[in-house]
Amino acid sequence: MSRSSKKGPFVDPILVKKIEKGMGLKESPIKTWSRRCRLP
Numbered sequence: 001m002s003r004s005s006k007k008g009p010f011v012d013p014i015l016v017k018k019i020e021k022g023m024g025l026k027e028s029p030i031k032t033w034s035r036r037c038r039l040p
Contacts (some may be wrong), residue, residue: 012032012034018032
């Protein structure tokens with residue numbers, strides 16, 4: 001079941017930190033097991 005369009009996508013705060021930390025680096029894609037969030 002998908003999330004309500006009124007609420008918008010859920011982004012896990014821990015995953016956001018990983019993304020911000022790795023933005024300047026030329027590394028492989030970020031791996032996550034979080035199924036409840038959507039990447040922006």
